[in-house]
Amino acid sequence: xxxxxxxxxxxxxxxxxxxxxxxxxxxxxxxxxxxxxxxxxxxxxxxxxxxxxxxxxxxxxxxxxxxxxxxxxxxxxxxxxxxxxxxxxxxxxxxxxxxxxxxxxxxxxxxxxxxxxxxxxxxxxxxxxxxxxxxxxxxxxxxxxxxxxxxxxxxxxxxxxxxxxxxxxxxxxxxxxxxxxxxxxxxxxxxxxxxxxxxxxxxxxxxxxxxxxxxxxxxxxx
Amino acid sequence: xxxxxxxxxxxxxxxxxxxxxxxxxxxxxxxxxxxxxxxxxxxxxxxxxxxxxxxxxxxxxxxxxxxxxxxxxxxxxxxx
Numbered sequence: 001x002x003x004x005x006x007x008x009x010x011x012x013x014x015x016x017x018x019x020x021x022x023x024x025x026x027x028x029x030x031x032x033x034x035x036x037x038x039x040x041x042x043x044x045x046x047x048x049x050x051x052x053x054x055x056x057x058x059x060x061x062x063x064x065x066x067x068x069x070x071x072x073x074x075x076x077x078x079x080x081x082x083x084x085x086x087x088x089x090x091x092x093x094x095x096x097x098x099x100x101x102x103x104x105x106x107x108x109x110x111x112x113x114x115x116x117x118x119x120x121x122x123x124x125x126x127x128x129x130x131x132x133x134x135x136x137x138x139x140x141x142x143x144x145x146x147x148x149x150x151x152x153x154x155x156x157x158x159x160x161x162x163x164x165x166x167x168x169x170x171x172x173x174x175x176x177x178x179x180x181x182x183x184x185x186x187x188x189x190x191x192x193x194x195x196x197x198x199x200x201x202x203x204x205x206x207x208x209x210x211x212x213x214x215x216x217x218x219x220x221x222x
Numbered sequence: 223x224x225x226x227x228x229x230x231x232x233x234x235x236x237x238x239x240x241x242x243x244x245x246x247x248x249x250x251x252x253x254x255x256x257x258x259x260x261x262x263x264x265x266x267x268x269x270x271x272x273x274x275x276x277x278x279x280x281x282x283x284x285x286x287x288x289x290x291x292x293x294x295x296x297x298x299x300x301x302x
Contacts, residue, residue: 148237149293175237175239
């Protein structure tokens, strides 16, 4: 399985994502820059976390309008898997590849800690190596992770199993509606989540709860 | 040249934690009788365009495509 990582000015988790994909798949991902209009043939495109364009205007808003995101949208329409983590999730939402919006945390504080996540849907390309309802640990680090969608969108997300990760009871760090931490598109190939599974993939991280996500997506046996 | 002011505000029903914090600060400062506070954004845009109708259409397109996130925000365009 081949992967690509999208690079944009202001991202700062790109090295973590590249390290995780390299360690888990055995092959370094190709990198694509914001001005690239074509993405090589890959099975998975990852948009890492950080503060693209300084979070100016709205988190992810400017990155979402860069040429590379048109290329990501074209690949996504063809069924290529896309994962956006943290700022990557905000970019996917701003690009219209995922519904809803990510707003300022209700606490108004930047949260940087470990939370518990419940696997709300284990029947996706990204979560099939987890058990339904399984609780995993994951770091979060964000200021704008408060997921919001209008009532109709929310009904659709909940009804169609598009909520993939939920903050486990009592650990919602940002006020997200329905404790939503990550969602998938209707086609089932574009995933966005605020937590950082790429930062919990080996013993040196203090755990490997995030590893199964990449093993699921990359089709690697546990 | 045309100058315009674009105002972007949160839609009703969308929680505004920053507005709430400002509201509490104002009350704490002794400004009694402050009701709800909602925070928004203002953009002053200069256009080379001289046709008002064309300018207005362009400004609305800018709002829809970038300046506002219409999932959570409303906007208004005023040519000054």
